Amino acid sequence: MATISVVLKHGFAGENVVVTVDGREVFQRQVRTRMQIDRADACEIPVDAGTHRVGVRIETADGSRTIEANAEAGRMIVVSLVDGVPQVNVADENAGDA
Amino acid sequence: MKSKQNGGADSAAQTDRSLIDQLSEALAADALPFPLFPLRPRVSGLYTTPALVLQPPLPHPIPQPLPVPFPPFPPIPQPQPGPDPVPFAQAGNADALDGEIAPIFPLSMREELRLDVDGNFPQHVASGVIRSGLAQRANWIARVTRVSSYRYRGAIFYKEGSVGLIPQTDVEIQVLNPLTAGTRQARVTFSGSGPSRTRDFRYRSSYFHSVEFEFDCAEGTEAITNFQTHSHPNRPAGLANENLTINTVFRRAGFDVSRSGGDGVVPISGAGANARWSDSEMHDAMQTYWSRFANRAQWSMWTFFASLHEQGTSLGGIMFDDIGPNHRQGTSIFEDAFIKNPPSGDPAPAAWVQRMRFWTAVHEMGHAFNLAHSWQKSLGTPWIPLANEPEARSFMNYPYGVSGGQAAFFADFAFRFSDPELLFMRHAPERFVRMGDAAWFDHHGFRNADPALQPNFRLTIRANREPAVLEFLEPCVVELSLTNISDEVQLISEDVLRDTNNILLIIQKDGKPTRQYVPYARPCFRESTIALNPNQTRSDSIFIGAGVNGWDLAEPGRYTVRALIRIDDEDVISNPLVIRVQAPAGMEEEQFASEFLNPEVGRALAFDGTRFFSHANDTLERAVEQFPTRRVATHAAIALAAPKLRTYKLLTIGEGETAMTSAADAGGRIRTIKPDVAAAMPYVELALANPRLAADTLGGIDARYYRETIGAAIEREGDQETADRVRGVLDQRQVASSATPTMEESKGASSAVIRKKIGVTS
Structure with a gap:
């Protein structure tokens, strides 16, 4: 089965993150960016072929922000927090971290 | 069982070096059999x-x-x-x-x-x-x-x-x-x-430092430790054609690389049921399979080749070891991650994959030398003024992160670290670079703390005297007080201030990396919850003079100590306590330090004495004899007195056994040593006769504890008069000088059980 990867990268400092795919919650965790891999966390979600709606909700003490993107199976959703503002990119799966 | 596949690693390491390296090293060592000139x-x-x-x-x-x-x-x-x-x-x-x-x-x-x-x-x-x-x-x-x-x-x-x-x-x-x-x-x-x-x-x-590598593989995985530089056509025009090894990369960075000889295979069962590796599983594997594992800084590291991290194919490798007090000892490479997928249409896909795996291995090992990513140089604690290098052709940059992507990167990549990275690796203070020494990336011990916005507790850390100035060699005891600052009754563990599994103590000497105090032993308490009323305080003491990490507060200078306790989901962080350690009072004391500041003496002090470490006892005796008016003598006297006042059970094993066997088969037996009050009393007198000095250096809580437990031990031996004298010696004069709330104040407990120290029986 194909997967969509969701990678949480820069700027996370203990926020609670909820990931949904087509409205279904698939991931929920408090995350913090680790400098040695420049990422906070990641998950791989098995999906059927085709395009899916991926939502990422970032919850802090001040409230929550949600960002959404469409992604095809096999793609990678990369989410970062830049000055507290979530940014999302749909990336080639070759661009992982190390 | 670890498979020793590479018993001849040293000889292999010698033969895989490039001719250029061998020539240049021989040149430096004047080991060539032919004239050098005009070579310089x-x-x-x-x-x-x-x-x-x-x-x-x-x-x-x-x-x-x-x-x-x-x-x-x-x-x-x-x-x-x-x-x-x-x-x-x-x-x-x-x-x-x-x-x-x-x-x-x-x-x-x-x-x-x-x-x-x-x-x-x-x-x-x-x-x-x-x-x-x-x-x-x-x-x-x-x-x-x-x-x-x-x-x-x-x-x-x-x-x-x-x-x-x-x-x-x-x-x-x-x-x-x-x-x-x-x-x-x-x-x-x-x-x-x-x-x-x-x-x-x-x-x-000809090298600046020595370093040792060990390469282990997960079952079914191959260690990628070399790359034929001309096997891929996308490369710098002037790149030498050679079979480049990881060892050679680090030799060129200035390190005399050797191999531990312990390379082997880690069973895949170590990764758990999902056959993917978590950081904690890899840390466990490192402790089990790395032949050099030790809880100390050393120029040695473990590199682990596996299939996948639990985060999946998007993670090519990780320096996973930001766990515990000794960071940066272990790294991993995940060969089935994205690094095995060449770009579509690549002219040499197999070579591309080999190159990415090789790059990843060196990249992760670079993190173990405390190198940050090229675009993160300006973040964290600065060890040297490194600027960000987002376009650097360095092992520490992501190939696909530069302008033009990975094709542009490898077209200009000379398989090296950048100049600022080499400057750091070769010349920065050793402790910033050496594995297991400075904490990974930055030195801020509480970066990951999660304090509550409206805290329920206040944690105070203090020494028993102001200002907190320790004499040279004086072991450090701090006191923690937890106060309920909410309007409601809070339920806490009865042992919240004794449970060192739940207390994080961070020590930072000015200008040096943060260290975590790690005690010699971790207790296991039966869970018992008590109520802490609003404004009520609970206190206890912790000996932080020495631990698994060594003597963290031994060198003269200024230290900052902070504590963190997790209560439910709330991280409670203490005030910073500044402690100054004075310089030696004389040459004799400075000379004695090399004998005193060792692990056996540390354990003897932490556990209130020993009958086993005879050398430690000899050293403590010398501390008492040579420096009777210094505070170290008080601590030494307690450690010498306490074992003499209890029935001490000592396991003795006959000499000459080398094979691993049971203690019984080795002729072991438990020997019981009876209390000897007369032998203990000179030390008791020295430690407790001066109440102010005893409380100053032992802390108010511990001074009371020793008075009670030693008095009780003497009473058990039938000397009521002496017991009463020991118990009373602090009563009228000293305890009042301690501002620390007593445990009796906080919980109304019987004074007979003030405090139980690990390793002490009464």
Whole structure:
């Protein structure tokens, strides 16, 4: 089965993150960016072929922000927090971290 | 069981080195069987001095050296401009700048010189370490230029540590006998401020440091430790065609690489049911399978080749070891991650994959040397003013993160680290680079704390005297107080302040990396919950003089100690406690330190004595005899008295056994040693007869504890009068001077059970 990867990268400092795919919650965790891999966390979600709606909700003490993107199976959703503002990119799966 | 596949690793490591490396090393070592000329031998590498006795013992007290004015640091030229270069951490000289009398009993002064002017990727730098006596160490770095044949001169731009040892601002280095390694020397003259000083160094190695690698594989995975540089057509035009190994990469970075000889296979069962590896599973595997694993800093690291991390195919590798007190000892490479997928249409896909796996392995190992990613250089605690290098063709940059992507990166990648990275690896203070030493990336111990917005508790850490100034060799005891500052009753574990599994203690000496205090033992308490009313406080003491990490508060200087306790989901962080450790009172005390500050003595003090470590007992006896008026004698006396006052069960095993067997089969038996009040009393008197001194150094809580437990032990032996005297010795005069709330105040407990220390039976 194909997967969509969701990678949480820069700027996370203990926020609670909820990931949904087509409205279904698939991931929920408090995350913090680790400098040695420049990422906070990641998950791989098995999906059927085709395009899916991926939502990422970032919850802090001040409230929550949600960002959404469409992604095809096999793609990678990369989410970062830049000055507290979530940014999302749909990336080639070759661009992982190390 | 670990498979020893590579028993001949050292010989293999020798044969996989490139001809260029062998030639250049032989050149440096004058080991070629043919004439060198007109080749110019390289003189870079490590030089050392023998220990130098500077002067006879000085009278006490010693006049304090004047603080040395320190010139501003000029910026280091950077090959790539980057935003916001971080200024130097002016770690400075805690000993000389904080008003403390510096320990200036320079029994000996040993120095190292690292000359970096030729050979692989020369940085045109000289650096050095000066060690004086036990407590003083200074690092310096100078940019140098060649002024004549084998003569180099330049300004010192970086000083760190006990900078009073190097007041000068310039160096001039003349290499003597440059053609023959065996007699090569460097004559270094320090000048520019203060008196000039000249020292001769002997050539030791063409490398700057030594390091040891161990490569282990998960079952079914192959270690990728080499790459044929011309196997992929996308490469720099001038790149040498060679079978490049990881060892060679780090040799060119200046390290004398050896292999542990322990390379082997880790069973896949270590990864759990999902066959993917989590950080904690890899850390467990490292502790089990790395032949060199130890809870200490060492120039040695473990590299683990596996299939996948639990985060999946998007993680190519990780320096997973930011766990525990000794970071950066282990790294992993995940060969089935994205790094196995070449771009579509790549002309040499197999070579591309091999190159990415090789790059990943060196990249992760670079993190173990405390190298950050190229685009993160300006973040974290600055060890040296590195600017971001987002376009660097370095092992520490992501190939697909540069302009033009991975194709542009590899077209210009010379399989090396950048110049600022090499400067750091070769010349930064050793503890910033060495594995297991400075914490990964930054030195902020509470970066990951999660304090509550509306806290329910206040945690206070204090010493039992103000200001908190410890004598040299005085073991450190701190007291923690937890107060309910909410309006409601809070339920807490009865042992919340004793459970060191749940208490994080961070110690930072000024100008040095943060260290975590790790106790010798972790208790396991039966869970028991108590109520803490609003404004009620609960207190206890913790001995932090020595632990698994060593003697964290031994060197003279200024320390900051903080504690963190997790209660439910709330991280409760204490105030910072500043502790100053004084310089030795004399040469005798400084000499004694090398005997006293060892693990056996540390354990004897932490566990209130031992019958097993006889050498530790001998050392404690000497502390009492030689320094009866110093506070160390109080602690030593307690550790000598306590085992004599209880029925002590000692396991003895016959000598001569080498094979692993049970203690019973080895002839072991439990020997019971009866209490001996008469033998203990001189030490009890020494420790407790002066109530103020006892409470000052043991802490109010511990002083009461010892009074009670020792008195009870003497009473059990039938000497009621002495027991009463010991119990009463502090009653009227001292305890009131301690501002620490007693446990009786906080929980109304019986005074008979004030506190149980680990390892103490009553």
